[in-house]
Amino acid sequence: MSSYVNEVIERVIKENPNEPEFHQAVREVLESLRPVVELNEDQYRRDALLERLVNPERQIKFRVPWIDDNGQVRVNTGYRVQFNSAIGPYKGGLRLHPSVNLGIIKFLGFEQIFKNSLTGLPIGGGKGGSDFDPKGKSDREVMAFCQSFMSELFKYIGADTDVPAGDIGTGAREIGFLFGQYKRLKGCFEGVLTGKGLPYGGSLARTEATGYGLLYITEEMLKCHGQSIEGKTVVVSGAGNVAIHAIEKAQQLGAKVVTCSDSNGWIYDPDGIKLDLLKDIKITKRQRLTEYTNAVPSSEYHEGKGVWSIKCDVALPCATQNELGLDDAKLLVANGVTTVAEGANMPSTIEATEYLKANNVFFLPGKAANAGGVATSALEMSQNSERLSWSFEEVDSKLKDIMIGLYHNIDRAAEKYGFKGDYVVGANIAGFEKVVSAMNAQGIV
Ligand code: NDP
Numbered sequence: 001m002s003s004y005v006n007e008v009i010e011r012v013i014k015e016n017p018n019e020p021e022f023h024q025a026v027r028e029v030l031e032s033l034r035p036v037v038e039l040n041e042d043q044y045r046r047d048a049l050l051e052r053l054v055n056p057e058r059q060i061k062f063r064v065p066w067i068d069d070n071g072q073v074r075v076n077t078g079y080r081v082q083f084n085s086a087i088g089p090y091k092g093g094l095r096l097h098p099s100v101n102l103g104i105i106k107f108l109g110f111e112q113i114f115k116n117s118l119t120g121l122p123i124g125g126g127k128g129g130s131d132f133d134p135k136g137k138s139d140r141e142v143m144a145f146c147q148s149f150m151s152e153l154f155k156y157i158g159a160d161t162d163v164p165a166g167d168i169g170t171g172a173r174e175i176g177f178l179f180g181q182y183k184r185l186k187g188c189f190e191g192v193l194t195g196k197g198l199p200y201g202g203s204l205a206r207t208e209a210t211g212y213g214l215l216y217i218t219e220e221m222l223k224c225h226g227q228s229i230e231g232k233t234v235v236v237s238g239a240g241n242v243a244i245h246a247i248e249k250a251q252q253l254g255a256k257v258v259t260c261s262d263s264n265g266w267i268y269d270p271d272g273i274k275l276d277l278l279k280d281i282k283i284t285k286r287q288r289l290t291e292y293t294n295a296v297p298s299s300e301y302h303e304g305k306g307v308w309s310i311k312c313d314v315a316l317p318c319a320t321q322n323e324l325g326l327d328d329a330k331l332l333v334a335n336g337v338t339t340v341a342e343g344a345n346m347p348s349t350i351e352a353t354e355y356l357k358a359n360n361v362f363f364l365p366g367k368a369a370n371a372g373g374v375a376t377s378a379l380e381m382s383q384n385s386e387r388l389s390w391s392f393e394e395v396d397s398k399l400k401d402i403m404i405g406l407y408h409n410i411d412r413a414a415e416k417y418g419f420k421g422d423y424v425v426g427a428n429i430a431g432f433e434k435v436v437s438a439m440n441a442q443g444i445v
């Protein structure tokens, strides 16, 4: 057992107190890197490779004052963690949610390094956000916040340095306000954000990409095991960008999706989720899920958590971190689940992941399964660089090829180190290998 891995995990816990999500993400990655670290322990230790990997290149924390509709000044905290630029400009979303703190942004930024590496595209890892809650705010308040946030962030980002995008709470509206303020301050129209609107440099299929990509990789994995998603019962959590487009592609592939959820409660529709209705409620009207049962009386609405109690073949957690715990994993296994693929970032706890794997459930970790979003962001960057835009079909087919290639890459990496079928190990090792060879080539920086 590599003592170097243990030492670095202990240091991370000691030096980053009160950041449990960051500890969890580091532990999960470093534990699976043991076989690689053991082969190279002397060199990695001499070069402090793991210490450099777990320490962000830069973290920026700033005040975000804005004025609400009553004339009251409000103050939020903004963050951007520029974690690792070994293989390209920092790339990763901005999360706007009251739960955001530095530890959450660091966990997301750390995951992003390996995810971005797995896409095969030239993007480094970063993440940002704020504890601002867009929910219940007027468009003017959201604009005021976004303009203030960008008035500080613009100093640190750029099309070739750091390219933020959406995440929880940051969708097309917020990206538009952020882009407008960046352009005004810099006096320069450049691809500094992805997930932009189509009239000003956005890419077709970026909105759909994370959810679609999740289904493309899941289908490829099932295909390689002689199965298919067609005819399967699927349980989804979340009702945001990732969840909605995962439901859409699952339905297109012939699956029956029976649940979705938001931060208040969840829906069980045994006849299959009506996607047009769900989109109207969540995207167009920004309403609560209770509206769904009002429109579909044969469906059930429950307060709180509960989608994992529904019998299914495939479970797709698409809301937030640690939303699927050990008890949920036990319920899923008892009900015969065969596949869990993570649309969200780190939605399963370490105990839940271990339990699912021990019970022979196919488990695709988020950094592989949800990589289609950031991969398509990188395709948006390419289109911006060449000042062209590609058709939906072209972007979608590139996305599909990337997800299929990604599956075979993590499958091969797992097998090479004696962990055939363990996609957690495969994703961490395959993502790490590319980053490490780039770091080694660039010297001690
Ligand atoms: P959205 O804001 O569009 O949707 C998030 C959904 O999850 C909403 O339905 C929200 O409920 C629910 N949710 C959020 N936080 C909580 C919480 N603390 N408890 C319960 N429910 C919650 O975000 P996305 O769909 O973009 O993101 C979902 C996940 O996917 C996140 O983990 C994100 O990091 C990850 N991801 C996103 C990518 C993207 O391209 N957008 C790419 C890769 C990963 P409510 O409607 O009440 O707000």
Ligand code: 2IT
Pocket: 091, 092, 093, 094, 115, 163, 164, 165, 166, 167, 168, 194, 345, 370, 371, 373, 374, 375, 377
């Ligand atoms: O977690 C993620 O990969 C995202 N939120 C998307 C990041 C991006 O830059 O498109």
